[in-house]
Amino acid sequence: MAVENRRLGAAMFAPAALYIVLLIGAPFALAVMYAFSDARIGTTGFHYVGFENFRSILQSPSFHAALRNSIVFTIVAQIIIIFCSTVLSIALEKPFRGRKLVRLLILLPWVAPISLGAIGWKWILDSIYSVITWVLVWAHVYKPYSAPMWLGEPHLAMASVILVHCWRLIPFSTVIMLAGLTAIPKEIPEAASIDGAGFWRRLFWIDIPMMAPIIWVAVLFGTIFTFTDMTVVYILTAGGPFDSTQTLPLLAFTTGIQGSDLAAGAATSLFLVPVLILIAYFMLRAAYRAEVV
Amino acid sequence: MAVVETRNLVKVFKQGDLGAVNNVNLETREGEFLVLLGPSGSGKTTLLRMIAGLEAPTSGEIRIGGQLVNELTPRERGIAMVFQSYALYPHLSVYENIVFPLKAQRVPKDQHKQKVEWAASLLGITSLLSRKPRQLSGGERQRVALARAIVREPRVFLLDEPLSNLDAKLRASAREELESFHDRIKTTTIYVTHDQVEAMALGDRVVVLNKGKVRQIGTPKEVYDEPADTFVATFLGSPPMNLLEFSEVIVGFRPEAFLPSALVPGAAAVEFNYRVNYVEYLGAERDLYGSLEGAGFESKEIVSRLSWTMPSGYDVGTVHEFSVHQSDLRFFDPKTEKRTQPRPYPWR
Numbered sequence: 001m002a003v004e005n006r007r008l009g010a011a012m013f014a015p016a017a018l019y020i021v022l023l024i025g026a027p028f029a030l031a032v033m034y035a036f037s038d039a040r041i042g043t044t045g046f047h048y049v050g051f052e053n054f055r056s057i058l059q060s061p062s063f064h065a066a067l068r069n070s071i072v073f074t075i076v077a078q079i080i081i082i083f084c085s086t087v088l089s090i091a092l093e094k095p096f097r098g099r100k101l102v103r104l105l106i107l108l109p110w111v112a113p114i115s116l117g118a119i120g121w122k123w124i125l126d127s128i129y130s131v132i133t134w135v136l137v138w139a140h141v142y143k144p145y146s147a148p149m150w151l152g153e154p155h156l157a158m159a160s161v162i163l164v165h166c167w168r169l170i171p172f173s174t175v176i177m178l179a180g181l182t183a184i185p186k187e188i189p190e191a192a193s194i195d196g197a198g199f200w201r202r203l204f205w206i207d208i209p210m211m212a213p214i215i216w217v218a219v220l221f222g223t224i225f226t227f228t229d230m231t232v233v234y235i236l237t238a239g240g241p242f243d244s245t246q247t248l249p250l251l252a253f254t255t256g257i258q259g260s261d262l263a264a265g266a267a268t269s270l271f272l273v274p275v276l277i278l279i280a281y282f283m284l285r286a287a288y289r290a291e292v293v
Numbered sequence: 294m295a296v297v298e299t300r301n302l303v304k305v306f307k308q309g310d311l312g313a314v315n316n317v318n319l320e321t322r323e324g325e326f327l328v329l330l331g332p333s334g335s336g337k338t339t340l341l342r343m344i345a346g347l348e349a350p351t352s353g354e355i356r357i358g359g360q361l362v363n364e365l366t367p368r369e370r371g372i373a374m375v376f377q378s379y380a381l382y383p384h385l386s387v388y389e390n391i392v393f394p395l396k397a398q399r400v401p402k403d404q405h406k407q408k409v410e411w412a413a414s415l416l417g418i419t420s421l422l423s424r425k426p427r428q429l430s431g432g433e434r435q436r437v438a439l440a441r442a443i444v445r446e447p448r449v450f451l452l453d454e455p456l457s458n459l460d461a462k463l464r465a466s467a468r469e470e471l472e473s474f475h476d477r478i479k480t481t482t483i484y485v486t487h488d489q490v491e492a493m494a495l496g497d498r499v500v501v502l503n504k505g506k507v508r509q510i511g512t513p514k515e516v517y518d519e520p521a522d523t524f525v526a527t528f529l530g531s532p533p534m535n536l537l538e539f540s541e542v543i544v545g546f547r548p549e550a551f552l553p554s555a556l557v558p559g560a561a562a563v564e565f566n567y568r569v570n571y572v573e574y575l576g577a578e579r580d581l582y583g584s585l586e587g588a589g590f591e592s593k594e595i596v597s598r599l600s601w602t603m604p605s606g607y608d609v610g611t612v613h614e615f616s617v618h619q620s621d622l623r624f625f626d627p628k629t630e631k632r633t634q635p636r637p638y639p640w641r
Contacts, residue, residue: 187380190347195441196368196397205393209384 034266041260053267063268065243066251069158073247074226077165081222082215084166085173090207092174093181110171118235121164125150125236154244157237161245164232169225173218180214181207213286220283227275248272295358295371295448295481297321297344302353304339304505312351313339315505324479326472328496330486332528336505337485338453344483345374345451358448368397373442374451377458379434381426387413387437388422394445412444415477432463439471443478450482456491468494489529493517501525519623520545523630526623532580532596534623539589539640542633543625548580548598550621556603557616563638567595567615569607577601586612 038049057063092103109117124131133147142148150160184207192206208215230249233239239246239254248271256265297319304314314336321327329337342348344355346367355362362370373394382390391409400408413419416436426434435455442450455471456464472495475482486492492499493513501508501516501524509521520526520534526545527533535551537544554564566586573580581597584590597615599607607613619635626633 185378185380187376187378188382190367191374191376191380192382192393192397194345194347194367194372194374195394196445197393198368198397201397205385206382210382212384 031266031269034262035270037263039262039266041257041262043262049263053263057264057267057271062243062246062251066239066246066248066268067271069243069245070227070247070249073158073162073165073245074223077162077169077226078219078222080162080166081169081173082219084170085177085218086208086211086215088170088174089177089181089211090203092178106174107171109168110175114168114229114231115235117168118164118232121160121167122151122236125160127152151237152241154241157241157245161233161236164236165226165229168232169222172225173222176218176221177211177214180211180217183214184210216286217283220279220286223279224276227279228272296323296356297449297481297483298354298356298359299340299344300354300356302340302343302355303351304336304343304348305351312336312505314343314350316353317502317505317507319500319507319510321481321483322497324481326475326482326484326495326497328484328486328492328499329502330489330492330496330499330528331502333487334504335487335502337487337502339505340502341374341451341453341483341485344449345372346370371448372451373445373447373449375435375438375442375453375455377454379426379438379455379458381434381437381441383426385425386422387418387424387426387429390426390437391422391441391444394441398445400445408444409440412440415443415474416440431459432467435459435467439474443480447480450480452482452484454486455484456486457488464491471495489531493529501528503528519632521632523625526625532598535595536625537585537590537593537595537640538627540627542636542640543627543630544640545623545625546617546621548596549600551595551597551615551617552599553603553607554614554616557618559618561619562616563619563622564614564616565590566612567597568612569609570594572607572609579605579607581607 033046035053036048036050038047038052088106092099092106123129127149130147130150132150133142136142137144137147148156151157188210189202189206192202197205228249230247230253233245233247233250234253237245239250248268252265252269252272255261255268259265298321299317299319302314302317302319303312305312317336317340319327329340331337339348343350344357346362346365346369350363357370357372382393385393388409391412392405395405395408409422410419413422416439418433418436418440421429421433421437426437429437435458438455452471456467459467468491475495484491484495496513498510499513499516500510503524509516509525511519511521516525517529520529523536523543523545527536530547532548534545534547551567554562567581567583568586569581569583571582573582578601579599581599582594583597584593585595622635624633624635625631
């Protein structure tokens with residue numbers, strides 16, 4: 001009986017283990033291996049070069065820009081996302097007419113394929129056809145010839161990329177937080193209002209502190225999504241202008257795959273690992289705490 | 294302290310549905326401990342939530358201390374409430390939980406510590422002030438909830454089944470504590486429960502509710518001894534009052550009034566032949582479940598409760614002469630189910 005159970009357990013567990021080993025473990029091992037070699041696309045042999053790739057990357061200005069941008073991009077986007085989704089989730093928790101429709105509309109950006117959304121935004125922010133520019137010109141905020149180039153000026157390009165990311169991730173965080181909010185027993189806010197708390201006191205003393213674990217979960221997920229994402233940046237700016245929106249994943253992709261320097265690409269992407277391990281550690285802890293409470 | 298009054302209070306949750314609360318008129322007395330008693334779904338909690346301001350009435354008036362409070366928010370009503378789940382703030386310490394209403398009501402800061410200590414010592418939880426709610430036992434949580442409720446000296450106390458999360462033994466001692474607590478603070482209290490023992494033990498008066506309607510208001514003795522209708526007669530008492538239904542009248546008598554004839558002296562007793570079908574031994578007493586012999590009494594289960602001091606020998610299958618004293622009989626109208634005039638035996 002026990003032996004049978006163990007076999008069944010192993011069989012049930014096998015697909016997950018295979019998936020992790022073949023699709024995550026093997027490529028990761030390969031990346032580590034490449035990072036210490038001089039592999040290029042088409043190379044057949046393996047030639048160990050030690051830390052040479054890392055040394056050259058650390059001297060590359062593109063890498064410095066990408067690292068700095070990745071950090072700015074992730075932190076700024078997360079702050080905006082968490083603020084907006086906290087407000088949204090609290091607003092959407094109370095029943096009102098049309099709440100279901102509003103919830104659906106808010107969820108749409110997350111449901112739509114990211115590439116389609118990004119292409120849509122590329123047109124919205126286009127240097128010639130931008131509707132935003134058109135509206136601003138129409139409202140006499142800008143003259144037609146001096147209108148801002150949303151994706152063509154370094155700071156504007158960064159802001160645009162961050163905002164598109166927010167547009168995409170706010171629904172996701174909102175859904176996580178709504179789930180967390182509904183898990184708060186309704187007697188607790190009721191008790192607070194009987195105890196005499198007004199809206200703000202309830203918000204800052206009761207609602208937000210009680211949401212803290214779930215906000216934490218949303219932050220960790222959001223950070224991973226933002227930090228590892230390259231689709232939005234790739235479609236909108238391809239890292240430009242002048243590397244002003246270059247991020248680590250995109251740099252790894254362009255040098256490793258498009259530039260066919262597999263070794264440099266692998267080494268670049270390995271810089272993501274320590275950050276992601278740290279986040280994973282906190283995520284597991286948050287999940288554990290959520291279970292305990 | 295204040296008097297709470299409801300006038301023609303109605304709550305309908307969904308249009309077209311029956312009201313959860315139907316035309317309830319209540320008036321507490323100054324400093325009274327009023328218990329709302331009813332089965333689940335009787336509207337007692339809805340009634341309490343309307344008084345608290347958590348639920349808006351569909352129609353009718355609520356007055357606290359003579360002031361119409363229908364439009365006031367919970368915080369403006371000067372009430373405190375203890376929830377069934379206690380609703381302690383899990384992320385705050387016991388001290389922070391108790392001080393929360395003071396902060397929210399903008400009580401000057403220099404009074405906080407002294408007031409919290411007063412409330413905590415009243416409930417004997419001074420040593421727990423730095424703990425978090427999850428580190429407390431059920432009984433301790435309940436005391437923290439009470440301390441949080443009294444700390445700002447409310448005009449009215451509302452308690453929603455505060456003992457139902459405690460185990461049976463703790464519940465009895467918590468009940469006693471609540472009683473002496475009320476004796477000390479003497480704040481008007483409205484207490485919701487479905488437990489008749491709690492209601493009888495705690496209430497100055499008991500309001501029996503069913504399907505959103507008040508069936509009877511009276512002292513525990515009144516609602517038990519003089520039930521206003523068959524619902525009150527059968528809801529209070531365990532096992533409930535025996536009811537014999539005839540076309541003209543329903544006759545009721547309590548199991549403890551239905552005894553072996555030898556124990557019911559005098560000419561004013563009504564006698565039956567009673568067949569014992571089942572005996573439940575409860576320690577201090579025995580409950581006999583059986584039926585009355587004779588035409589018209591078939592199939593109706595009748596319960597007799599004998600105290601342990603009474604003679605034994607009422608075994609399953611035996612038939613005995615049992616009697617009820619005339620003064621222990623209650624009569625109800627079969628159509629309205631309300632109390633009616635006593636009638637002489639036989640009742641058919």
